[in-house]
Amino acid sequence: MTVQAPRGTQDLLPGTTEKWQFVERKITDLCRRFNYQEIRTPIFEHTELFQRGVGDTTDIVQREMYTFTDRGDRSITLRPEGTASVVRAFVQNKLYGSPTQPTKLYYFGPMFRYERPQQGRMRQFVQFGVEALGSKDPAIDAEIMSLAMSVYQELGLKSLKLVINSLGDTESRNNHREALINHFEPHKEELCADCQVRLTKNPLRVLDCKKDREHPAMATAPSILEYLNEESGEYFQKVQNYLDHMGIPYEVDKNLVRGLDYYNHTAFEIMSDADGFGAITTLCGGGRYNGLVEDLGGPETPGIGFALSVERLLMALDAEAVALNENSGVDCYFVSLGDKAQEEAVRLTYELRKAGIQIDKDYQERKLKAQFKTADRLHVKYVIVLGENELENNQVSVKDMESGEQQEVALCELVTYLIKALQGDKQDGK
RNA sequence: GCGAUCGUGGCGAAGUGGUUAACGCACCGGAUUGUGGUUCCGGCAUGCGUGGGUUCAAUUCCCACCGGUCGCCCCA
Known part of the structure; x- marks a missing residue:
C-alpha cells in the first residue's frame, strides 16, 4: 500500500480549494470592514504557552496536544488553538503600546488536536479567529458577535442560532462554584462517573453534561446568572442591550460553558440548525478572557475573541445547499x-x-x-x-x-x- | 480514549470458497484525414484497504493492523 495522509488530515483538491479561496476572500473583506488586521503567528510554540494560556486542566492540554521534543531539547507543541499565540505575540511585540486601541486582530490557519476524527472534527483543521485586546466596553463584545454572525450570514447561511451566557467575574464564579458543589454534593452518587470528577475539578462543566441532563437536580441547579455580582450582571445586560440595538437575535443559555479555562464574562456559540448536521452543530465559539494577557506576562489588558472552523463552515454551506460563485477555469x-x-x-x-x-x-x-x-x-x-x-x-x-x-x-x-x-x-x- | 459499522477500477455499485470479478458513469480510440452534441463499435481492475492464518483453492471464512463513517467524550 502506498503512503496515506495521516489519520485526521485531508487533502483539499481542486474543486474544493476554490470554495476555500472564496470563503477566505469573503472573510478577509469582512475583517477589513470591521477594521480587524491580520496577524500570522508560528504554527508551533513552546508547550508552556498552551499550558498557561489554555489551561492545564483542559482536555485540550491534557490529552489532545501534539507535543514533541525538538533537537535542542525544547518541548514544542503544534498549536491547538489561536488565542494563546495571539496574546503571546501581543505581549512579546508590545502591541499594547500602539496608540490605536483596542488592538483588533484576525488570523487564519491550521490547528492541531489529537482526537478521534469524525465529520467536522479533524486532527488538523483550519480556524479563522478574531481577538480584540484592550477594551472592556460591552459594545466590543457585541461587535465581536456581530462579526461572527456576519461571516455566516453574508455567505448565505440561514439556519443559525447565537447562544450567549455570562460566566461572570472571578468573584461571581467563585460564589457560583461553591453553590454548585453544595447543590450537587448530596446527589454525587447518582451522577455519571465523569461528573463525579468534574464536581470537584470544574463543577461548571457538570451543567452541560449530556448524560445527566435529565437528573432532577439539574433543573434546580443554581444558575451562574443568579450569582453574578452587580458589576457582572450589569455588564451582561449591556451586552444584550447592544445586541438588541443591532437587531441580532440570540438566546441566553445559562448552561453554556466553554471548554477553555481563560473565559469569563461573555461566552457565546453559534450553532447550525440545518438538517444533515450530525452530533457536531457548533460552528463557532468565543468569549471574553480578561486576565489572560497578565497571565502571559503582559500588562492588565481585557480581551475578547472567537474562533470558527472553516471545515464546519463549509459543511454548513453544504447542508444548506448554498452555491458559491467561485470563479475558476480559463477563457x-x-x-x-x-x-x-x-x-x-x-x-x-x-x-x-x-x-x-x-x-x-x-x-x-x-x-x-x-x-x-x-x-x-x-x-x-x-x-x-x-x-x-x-x-x-x-x-x-x-x-x-x-x-x-x-x-x-x-x-x-x-x-x-x-x-x-x-x-x-x-x-x-x- | 470508548462503542458500532464499513473498506471491490477515477467514481457509483453487483458478486461468489474454485476457470476470463457483472453493470452504470467517467475516460481513451474508431466510425467522421481539420472542429464541440447524439448514436454505434471497441478499449479500460494480474486484482477486491494492508498483513497474516484456515483451506487442495480466499475478493469471499478467521485474526490483527490501517483508514472512513456514526454515536459517546470533548470541541472549532
Missing part, C-alpha cells in the same frame, strides 16, 4: 495541428498569457476533435485554431464557442482581438 483554449503549428501555438499561448488572457492548450498530442472536446469541457469562450492552412497565411481561426461562429484573425492582431472580444463579453454580462 480560451488553443488548438493546434501538426508540429509546426504546435511550435507557434506554444509561443502564442505564452504571449496571450503575458497579455493577461486566461488560456490553456493541449499537451497530449491529441486529435483536433479531442482538443475541441477538452475546450468544451473547460467551458471556454473562445477556441483559437492553428493548422497548416492558417500557418501559411499568418493567421489563426478564432471560434466563438457559444455562437459557433469562426473568424480569421492575423497573428499580429490576436492579442488585441481577444482582449476586445473578452471585454465585450464582460459588458454583455456573459
Whole structure:
C-alpha cells in the first residue's frame, strides 16, 4: 500500500480549494470592514504557552496536544488553538503600546488536536479567529458577535442560532462554584462517573453534561446568572442591550460553558440548525478572557475573541445547499495541428498569457476533435485554431464557442482581438 | 480514549470458497484525414484497504493492523 495522509488530515483538491479561496476572500473583506488586521503567528510554540494560556486542566492540554521534543531539547507543541499565540505575540511585540486601541486582530490557519476524527472534527483543521485586546466596553463584545454572525450570514447561511451566557467575574464564579458543589454534593452518587470528577475539578462543566441532563437536580441547579455580582450582571445586560440595538437575535443559555479555562464574562456559540448536521452543530465559539494577557506576562489588558472552523463552515454551506460563485477555469483554449503549428501555438499561448488572457492548450498530442472536446469541457469562450492552412497565411481561426461562429484573425492582431472580444463579453454580462 | 459499522477500477455499485470479478458513469480510440452534441463499435481492475492464518483453492471464512463513517467524550 502506498503512503496515506495521516489519520485526521485531508487533502483539499481542486474543486474544493476554490470554495476555500472564496470563503477566505469573503472573510478577509469582512475583517477589513470591521477594521480587524491580520496577524500570522508560528504554527508551533513552546508547550508552556498552551499550558498557561489554555489551561492545564483542559482536555485540550491534557490529552489532545501534539507535543514533541525538538533537537535542542525544547518541548514544542503544534498549536491547538489561536488565542494563546495571539496574546503571546501581543505581549512579546508590545502591541499594547500602539496608540490605536483596542488592538483588533484576525488570523487564519491550521490547528492541531489529537482526537478521534469524525465529520467536522479533524486532527488538523483550519480556524479563522478574531481577538480584540484592550477594551472592556460591552459594545466590543457585541461587535465581536456581530462579526461572527456576519461571516455566516453574508455567505448565505440561514439556519443559525447565537447562544450567549455570562460566566461572570472571578468573584461571581467563585460564589457560583461553591453553590454548585453544595447543590450537587448530596446527589454525587447518582451522577455519571465523569461528573463525579468534574464536581470537584470544574463543577461548571457538570451543567452541560449530556448524560445527566435529565437528573432532577439539574433543573434546580443554581444558575451562574443568579450569582453574578452587580458589576457582572450589569455588564451582561449591556451586552444584550447592544445586541438588541443591532437587531441580532440570540438566546441566553445559562448552561453554556466553554471548554477553555481563560473565559469569563461573555461566552457565546453559534450553532447550525440545518438538517444533515450530525452530533457536531457548533460552528463557532468565543468569549471574553480578561486576565489572560497578565497571565502571559503582559500588562492588565481585557480581551475578547472567537474562533470558527472553516471545515464546519463549509459543511454548513453544504447542508444548506448554498452555491458559491467561485470563479475558476480559463477563457480560451488553443488548438493546434501538426508540429509546426504546435511550435507557434506554444509561443502564442505564452504571449496571450503575458497579455493577461486566461488560456490553456493541449499537451497530449491529441486529435483536433479531442482538443475541441477538452475546450468544451473547460467551458471556454473562445477556441483559437492553428493548422497548416492558417500557418501559411499568418493567421489563426478564432471560434466563438457559444455562437459557433469562426473568424480569421492575423497573428499580429490576436492579442488585441481577444482582449476586445473578452471585454465585450464582460459588458454583455456573459 | 470508548462503542458500532464499513473498506471491490477515477467514481457509483453487483458478486461468489474454485476457470476470463457483472453493470452504470467517467475516460481513451474508431466510425467522421481539420472542429464541440447524439448514436454505434471497441478499449479500460494480474486484482477486491494492508498483513497474516484456515483451506487442495480466499475478493469471499478467521485474526490483527490501517483508514472512513456514526454515536459517546470533548470541541472549532
